[in-house]
Amino acid sequence: MYRISIQELEPGMIVGRSILNSEGNPLLIKNTILTSQYIDRLEQLGLGSVYIKDGLADVEVPEVVSQQVQTAVARTLKQNFNTLKSKGRINSQTLKKSVAMMIDSIASNREVLFSLEDIRAFDDYLFYHSINVSILSIMTGFDLGYNELQLMELGVGALLHDLGLILVDQAILNKPGPLTADEMRMMQKHPEAGFNILRAYDEISLLSAHIAYQHHERWDGSGYPRNLSEDNILEYGRIVAIADVFDALLSDRPYRKGYTLDEVTTVATKLTNRYFDPEILEVFLSNIAAYPVGSLVKLNNGAIAVVISASKKTRLYPSLAIIVDHDGNRVKPAAQFKTSPSSRARIVHKLGHKESQAVIADYLAQQSS
Ligand SMILES: [Fe+2]
Structure with missing residues (x-):
């Protein structure tokens, strides 16, 4: 099984892994034989790449959190983003339940490595990105010996780290090219906006709210919005910063195909001590498949x-x-x-x-x- 960009697809190729949208509906089911109509449809949906069966070895790629759980969490997240937009509130209970499901899955799959070469339709990018960041952060939390309460605080903050993006204009969010200075200023308001939304909920830990506030801070103080550095950034914030950058670079975006794992690992290692806490980066990387199953x-x-x-x-x-x-x-x-x-x-x-x-x-x- 290997990943191939949409442009390289040819009729007759066989889909290796199902692609679901956040409603849980399959866009494409595993073992489907591609036709030119399917390929056109995938292009219209804006997908960057898909997994194709290669006929070499029939391997199953193990998942830390199953597609079913991920789909359920994506649906909850989408509902919460919608009610936040329309009614100005979220339902913290459903979100906590989602995080508890992910913690349970990770707890029972502690030996499974995270394969980051994943794919998703980009209308749902934010939801699946948030889920990946939460899974990766919780895995790191387990290795750091966190207790259940800490895992929950970390998981909730990681899942909602970009909640403040809801206040940023869609046109800026989806802009394919570089942002103007004004647009950048708007964009950089999302950490504080997320913090202000989350801290209004008694059931959500203030530390989770601070994750949203701090996820763009950098180890050397070069981040935003407050230029915090080293231990002045909460450990939770330092974990989520790494997970956020890793997953963002690996994902297909409207304007580019995701980087490969090797490229991202090289970038991340170069950025250790500058952007990332070196000790946490090491723990983080121990959960990432260096040689993903199927490669x-x-x-x-x-x-x-x-x-x-x-x-x-x-x-x-x-x-x-x-x-x-x-x-x-x-x-x-x-x-x-x-x-x-x-x-x-x-x-x-x-x-x-x-x-x-x-x-x-x-x-x-x-x-x-
Ligand atoms: Fe962000």
Whole structure:
């Protein structure tokens, strides 16, 4: 299974992972064979990319929080944004219930790594972005030994960190190009706006409200709105800042396809000590799949393999299925292989999108000949 941009889709390709909108309705169901009509429709919906089945290894990508739970949370979030707009209020009970569901899922999937190469329709971008930020923050909170109350404060603040965007003009939010100075000033009001909305609710911790206020502050004091730095930013705020940037860079946007995980990890590592708390960044990264299930990797002897499983304990040493051996010959059926710190064969790097596509095309061509 691999991710391909809409422009590269061709009729006959098979969808590898269902795409749901925030209502829980499938835009496209797994195993659908694409036709040119489907492809046109996806383009109209503004999707950036989709997962396609590659016929190499039938792997299931494990999820920290299931699609069903994510869809339910997205629906609750959407309802709350709507009632905030129309009636000026949110329902904190439904939001807390949503966060509790996510905490429960994460608690029972502590070994599952987060695969950030995810996709969503962008009319629902804000909801799925908020959910990802909340999941990533809660995972980090578990590693930091947070108790249930702390996980809830963190999860609620992370889920609602961008609530203040509701007061920003849609035209500014969706503007494809750079913002003018005035538009930027409007945009930069959203942390304080979110804080003011949330702190009016007794049932929502003031610390959760402060997450909204602080999520654009940076470790070196270069953030906004108050130029807070280091320990003057709440630990919750430092966690959510990392999760927010990570997920935003990885997502497809109206004007660009998301960056790859390698690119984002490189950017984040360069920004440690500048934008991010180095200790929290390290904890955060320990939950991210370095080699996501389904991706292709190259070994030091030149062989190429599909990643078939990886867990938190084996983050850098996943199980593989070798599809091309060190002489460049196709291996069929694929040979299972478990990497370990002591094995001679080790992963050199994850193949890029173009390179993966070429390998897969070649593999399938040999298969049919
Ligand atoms: Fe924000």
